[in-house]
Amino acid sequence: MKIIFCKNCLYGSTHPLGITFDNNGICSGCTVHKEKYTLDWRSRFSKLSKVIAQYRSRKNNYDCIIPITGAQDSYFIVHTAKKLGLKPLLVCYNKYFNTDVGIKNLSNLRIKFNLDVLFQNVNPNTVKKITRETLSRFGNIYWPIIAGHTVFPVQISIKYKIPLIIWGAHQGIEQVGMNSHEDEVEMSRRYRKDHDLFGYEAEDLLMISNNLKEADIYQYLYPDDYTLKKNSTRGIYLGNYIPWDTKKQHELMIKIYNYKTINFIRTIDCYDYVDCFNYMNIHDLLKIYKHGYSKITDQLSREIRFGRIDRESALKVVKKFEKRKPKFTKLFCDWLDVDYKSLNFVTESFINLLFWKKINLDNFKFMGWSYLNKLQSKKKIIKKKFSYTVNTKLKNNLNYITFGKGFS
Amino acid sequence: MNKKRLIATLVLLNDIVVQSIQFKRYLPLGKISFFLENLDRWGVDEIIILDINRSKFNIEPNFKLFEKIEKFKLKTPIIYGGNIRNKQDAINLIRYGADRIILGRNFFYKTSKIEEITQALGQQALIFSLPIIKKKNLFFYDHCSKKLICLKNFFIDKNLVSEIFITDVKHEGIQKGFDSNILRLYNQDNIPKIIFGGISSSYQIKKLLNFKNINAFAVGNFLSYKEHAFQNFLEHLPRNRFRLPTYKKN
Numbered sequence A: 001m002k003i004i005f006c007k008n009c010l011y012g013s014t015h016p017l018g019i020t021f022d023n024n025g026i027c028s029g030c031t032v033h034k035e036k037y038t039l040d041w042r043s044r045f046s047k048l049s050k051v052i053a054q055y056r057s058r059k060n061n062y063d064c065i066i067p068i069t070g071a072q073d074s075y076f077i078v079h080t081a082k083k084l085g086l087k088p089l090l091v092c093y094n095k096y097f098n099t100d101v102g103i104k105n106l107s108n109l110r111i112k113f114n115l116d117v118l119f120q121n122v123n124p125n126t127v128k129k130i131t132r133e134t135l136s137r138f139g140n141i142y143w144p145i146i147a148g149h150t151v152f153p154v155q156i157s158i159k160y161k162i163p164l165i166i167w168g169a170h171q172g173i174e175q176v177g178m179n180s181h182e183d184e185v186e187m188s189r190r191y192r193k194d195h196d197l198f199g200y201e202a203e204d205l206l207m208i209s210n211n212l213k214e215a216d217i218y219q220y221l222y223p224d225d226y227t228l229k230k231n232s233t234r235g236i237y238l239g240n241y242i243p244w245d246t247k248k249q250h251e252l253m254i255k256i257y258n259y260k261t262i263n264f265i266r267t268i269d270c271y272d273y274v275d276c277f278n279y280m281n282i283h284d285l286l287k288i289y290k291h292g293y294s295k296i297t298d299q300l301s302r303e304i305r306f307g308r309i310d311r312e313s314a315l316k317v318v319k320k321f322e323k324r325k326p327k328f329t330k331l332f333c334d335w336l337d338v339d340y341k342s343l344n345f346v347t348e349s350f351i352n353l354l355f356w357k358k359i360n361l362d363n364f365k366f367m368g369w370s371y372l373n374k375l376q377s378k379k380k381i382i383k384k385k386f387s388y389t390v391n392t393k394l395k396n397n398l399n400y401i402t403f404g405k406g407f408s
Numbered sequence B: 001m002n003k004k005r006l007i008a009t010l011v012l013l014n015d016i017v018v019q020s021i022q023f024k025r026y027l028p029l030g031k032i033s034f035f036l037e038n039l040d041r042w043g044v045d046e047i048i049i050l051d052i053n054r055s056k057f058n059i060e061p062n063f064k065l066f067e068k069i070e071k072f073k074l075k076t077p078i079i080y081g082g083n084i085r086n087k088q089d090a091i092n093l094i095r096y097g098a099d100r101i102i103l104g105r106n107f108f109y110k111t112s113k114i115e116e117i118t119q120a121l122g123q124q125a126l127i128f129s130l131p132i133i134k135k136k137n138l139f140f141y142d143h144c145s146k147k148l149i150c151l152k153n154f155f156i157d158k159n160l161v162s163e164i165f166i167t168d169v170k171h172e173g174i175q176k177g178f179d180s181n182i183l184r185l186y187n188q189d190n191i192p193k194i195i196f197g198g199i200s201s202s203y204q205i206k207k208l209l210n211f212k213n214i215n216a217f218a219v220g221n222f223l224s225y226k227e228h229a230f231q232n233f234l235e236h237l238p239r240n241r242f243r244l245p246t247y248k249k250n
Helices: A027-035 A042-055 A074-085 A100-114 A122-140 A141-159 A173-178 A189-196 A202-208 A216-218 A225-231 A244-259 A282-291 A295-303 A310-320 A329-335 A340-348 B031-040 B063-070 B088-095 B111-121 B181-185 B202-208 B229-235
Strands: A065-067 A089-095 A119-120 A164-167 A236-237 A356-359 A365-368 B005-013 B015-023 B025-031 B046-051 B078-081 B100-103 B126-134 B139-142 B148-150 B163-168 B195-196 B215-220
Touching: A027 A173, A027 A295, A027 B025, A065 A141, A074 A100, A074 A164, A074 A244, A089 A100, A089 A141, A089 A340, A089 B031, A089 B063, A100 A244, A100 B046, A119 A365, A122 A141, A122 A329, A122 A340, A122 B111, A141 A189, A141 A216, A141 B046, A173 A295, A189 B025, A189 B031, A202 A216, A216 B195, A225 A295, A244 A295, A244 B163, A282 A340, A310 B163, A329 A340, A356 B046, B005 B195, B005 B229, B015 B031, B015 B063, B025 B031, B031 B126, B046 B100, B063 B078, B063 B088, B078 B126, B088 B100, B100 B111, B111 B126, B126 B181, B148 B195, B163 B181, B163 B215, B202 B229
Parallel strands: A065 A089, A065 A164, A089 A119, A164 A236, B005 B046, B005 B215, B046 B078, B078 B100, B100 B126, B126 B163, B163 B195, B195 B215
Antiparallel strands: A356 A365, B005 B015, B015 B025, B126 B139, B139 B148
């Protein structure tokens, strides 16, 4: 199988979200990214104001729901909502792999913005059961977290009769240019199943697993069409109305609200996923096993598009970071109650031979995107170095920070 | 009065569903199985799959796709178009599970070739595709050779196919698209039509309702932007001309 690479960024034709290339070899992600410089964003922001106007509560109730975490643009989304004069109800799914920095960020967000937060704490024994299942079935430890984070706001929308949910950027648009920003694409069940949940909704897990029971997946069930319609639930993405630049936005949040950031072993981006022990570690390892590239490729493709790094330098950085051994694996083994060897056995069973060559029983040679990507860009080298602000570090006594029902 | 149908169209490029813009630019959307499952739950009248690279690279129709589709046990009829070359391709597609098929450029230059397929499968299973570019006159757009062929003297025997699938190529994938002048200029009225290309709102459909012999409207990209996009179209269309939207309960 021949993999085509974008002449501008680092993305290849096997991107799991799907990707297209134009006649000049530029990927759909780069093409749509150009809209950030060509659209009239002032008028798009006015459009956002009009969209939300109809949702302002007259009964002093909440105007909208904002899903939050202790990282990932949460501050900027809430900051924008407040700027628009909205009174949001914040909702947070407890992912259990919480770092102390993530918890501090959450608590700081709650205090600085002075807003109500609802937490969902699914029984950790159930979460572990599902995690074991999704890890062994399709090599994913993050299914419960993504499923919870994307369904809890919808459930609360119905329970509290608050139709509007505000999300940050649309991952499909940011990475592979699934839609033009002008399409004003909204949250949908189809997108969630296809791209967020790896093709499996909660009820689908029951079809492939003998270990899970209906009660285990109950908290993750997406409301039906009739209920959604009756409540007029709607999820909009701010990225369609604001030229989304997560690095710049995080830096603004550091300055205004003292958002905390940390160093990671497998990437130079210190802003995203600071709330989680596993996203940039074992989850990222599984990504490179399965898809032949890791999160740093996503992050640096984005930075190339913003013109903050050139393609050649980005590729060098990717090669330096992507093969580093993930940290905190023991913590994960302890949490899931599996031994290290068993975990390795399972994770390595997902190594995709399209991107890895088997040398002997336990050894694989990496032949993923950064290895195959031999395209030379004609673009000028950007000499100015770009950097990330790191303003804290994880405390020495490492453990998942628990709250709610989060006993380990 | 017969009710009109509202059809969902999926454009397939290298096995992924894409947004197509004037059949020139494509943006990735996702895997076809999730689109089919979703559209089926929404209760669309029919689903058209346009597998556009098949004729460009002269590859056989995507028979394997129907093996994948089978497991979803869809209730919605599936119409397939994608380099159907001859009677055998047509029969195979129906055997694999397509409910109807779209015959395209392979038959444009010799429509009489359709007759043997009509005899084998029946007229009701066949739709003829006419991608049209409007200049002063109407032109057939051959997307493989990029040639334009004047449609002035083009007629297709009304006994060969059940419907004509007219695409406004210039406005395909563009909001507020379909050019009603195509219907004014198109001179064959004795075969029912399916209209496709740039239909992005129910308002546009309402404007086209008075044209003669339109059986159905096909919507593509615009069904993928929002939850219940299909039902939203129906909500704003006259109840006596279209059926009621449905919202599935668990």
